[in-house]
Amino acid sequence: MKVVSDREPAGLLVVEDDPRVAESLARGLGEAGFAVAGAGTLAAADAQLARQAPALVVLDLNLPDGDGRTWLRRLRQAGHRMPVVILTARDTLPERVAGLEEGADDYLTKPFAFAELLARIRARLRTAIAQSDDDILRVGDLEIDRLRRQVRRAGRSIDLTAREFDVLALLAQWRGQPVSRDLLAREVWKVNRRLTPLDNVIDVHLSHLREKIDKDHPAKLIQTVRGVGFRLAEKNS
Amino acid sequence: MSIKFRSRTFLYLLVLLGLFAGSQAITYTAVEYVHRVANPYESFREGLEEVLQATGLTVLLLVPLTGAAWWIARRITRPLHAVAATAKRIRGGRWDERIETTTMPDDETKVLAETVNAAFDGYAGALRRLERFSGDAAHQLRTPIAAMRNLGEVALSRARSAADYREALETMLGELDRLTRIVEQLLQLSRLEAGALKARFAPIPLGSVVEQVRQIYQPLAEVRGVELAVATSDARVAGIEELLVELLGNLVDNALRHTPKRGTVRIEVGAAAGEVRLAVTDSGPGIPDEFAQKIFERFTQVPGSETGTAGLGLALAAQIAAVHGGELKLANPGQPGARFECRLPRFVS
Numbered sequence: 001m002k003v004v005s006d007r008e009p010a011g012l013l014v015v016e017d018d019p020r021v022a023e024s025l026a027r028g029l030g031e032a033g034f035a036v037a038g039a040g041t042l043a044a045a046d047a048q049l050a051r052q053a054p055a056l057v058v059l060d061l062n063l064p065d066g067d068g069r070t071w072l073r074r075l076r077q078a079g080h081r082m083p084v085v086i087l088t089a090r091d092t093l094p095e096r097v098a099g100l101e102e103g104a105d106d107y108l109t110k111p112f113a114f115a116e117l118l119a120r121i122r123a124r125l126r127t128a129i130a131q132s133d134d135d136i137l138r139v140g141d142l143e144i145d146r147l148r149r150q151v152r153r154a155g156r157s158i159d160l161t162a163r164e165f166d167v168l169a170l171l172a173q174w175r176g177q178p179v180s181r182d183l184l185a186r187e188v189w190k191v192n193r194r195l196t197p198l199d200n201v202i203d204v205h206l207s208h209l210r211e212k213i214d215k216d217h218p219a220k221l222i223q224t225v226r227g228v229g230f231r232l233a234e235k236n237s
Numbered sequence: 238m239s240i241k242f243r244s245r246t247f248l249y250l251l252v253l254l255g256l257f258a259g260s261q262a263i264t265y266t267a268v269e270y271v272h273r274v275a276n277p278y279e280s281f282r283e284g285l286e287e288v289l290q291a292t293g294l295t296v297l298l299l300v301p302l303t304g305a306a307w308w309i310a311r312r313i314t315r316p317l318h319a320v321a322a323t324a325k326r327i328r329g330g331r332w333d334e335r336i337e338t339t340t341m342p343d344d345e346t347k348v349l350a351e352t353v354n355a356a357f358d359g360y361a362g363a364l365r366r367l368e369r370f371s372g373d374a375a376h377q378l379r380t381p382i383a384a385m386r387n388l389g390e391v392a393l394s395r396a397r398s399a400a401d402y403r404e405a406l407e408t409m410l411g412e413l414d415r416l417t418r419i420v421e422q423l424l425q426l427s428r429l430e431a432g433a434l435k436a437r438f439a440p441i442p443l444g445s446v447v448e449q450v451r452q453i454y455q456p457l458a459e460v461r462g463v464e465l466a467v468a469t470s471d472a473r474v475a476g477i478e479e480l481l482v483e484l485l486g487n488l489v490d491n492a493l494r495h496t497p498k499r500g501t502v503r504i505e506v507g508a509a510a511g512e513v514r515l516a517v518t519d520s521g522p523g524i525p526d527e528f529a530q531k532i533f534e535r536f537t538q539v540p541g542s543e544t545g546t547a548g549l550g551l552a553l554a555a556q557i558a559a560v561h562g563g564e565l566k567l568a569n570p571g572q573p574g575a576r577f578e579c580r581l582p583r584f585v586s
Contacts, residue, residue: 111417191453191486195425200490201453201454204460208456226404226407226410
């Protein structure tokens, strides 16, 4: 598998007509190490595409000169195979299915957590930093064996419940990056936490994990990123 | 519109009557003419007088008859005009106006007027609920917006440390999360109300829904020192599993929030002929009588309960029950240990 390295930033094309959203996306993705080109209309997106094909497209569906899905279909018909992540405020199931059928690879509903968009872009690009297919993930002296579902810190084995393990494995998968509560709820509990109250449940699991993993060690690996989510990292950043 | 038809029929009858009288006069005249040609000795004047008399009499009779017909027709249609006029006023925004029925005779028109009044009562009620709801929604959205605005303004009011700015932004994100949740719940409520979900129904064993929810909330119950007891059955309902998890999840979360340490939250599934009963009972203080209905309305907070929720959870649960053809009720208002019962139609293959 081809791995995109840090030094050659992958080119992203962000097709979004709301200037504030476009600007904050460009800034955030730029700071995350991507070269970002923006387009406020489908025509501008076509022009960008003609100049240089991006590694990935972030596509809003509602654009002043047309429907993003029509553009996406044209893009696929023209033979472009790069991943496309759709951003939209329309989130009915049929919309979602239609978007994926037109050839989108992922679908995020506004408002979304930036951390989650970043996570998904990285997952689509399979950058070495974020996504790892290794069975054993390491953060500092913490070792997470996803195959055997075993956890060790400083060589000592730690007992976790199945759910605690799932939470830790998800944090480890995105180590160094904040993981939102929404993503945890969806990936670990398979529910939408905006509709099934889950915050207290998530807090209980995080406090158990802290107890088991960080309590006896001066270096705290599990960090709370207030307002965003949780992060597994060697030190605060 | 059978009543309108009746008064029209009446008019047609009178017109026919008039035509009959007219044709009679013409026939009479014609007969008289033939008779006079056959008897030339009779004076023309005599014959004409006879004809005129007969025609005149008919015409004279026609005038009061038409008048009577017009009067009767008006009498019949007048209440209908009143109905139409009132409906027009209601459409113009006077939602509380109703058709006056007390002075109407007991006939079809009165039945019609009363039916129309009842329909307007229904619409006006829905409209009032909708108005109150959007008012409430706007108010509920205002609170986190106001909080965010204040946080931003205060943060910018003087120079601060990076840590202070960071904290302000973090708190703002927390408020945004609250706002997002309210919007998402309102969207879900309107999606549920729009219906069209039946196509996605599948037979769901309630036991598996209960097990999923138990697994989610068990660790929280343990931390709270609350026993989560489950009595399940293998009964099935036709529905959407994620919605049923949402329904039960909201009930259990609610129960856990109102149960003191060393208390119990009980989830029970009971099957009877044709229906399945899903019940969640807590050992908290219970819900006062006057809130038995209100708690299922949107944005209702029972005084004294812990805040931080928008008060949409039970409304959502009740709407999910309704979508599945069932009903969610508080079984024991005014008693300690609130018991929520959800009756759902049982799926039989």
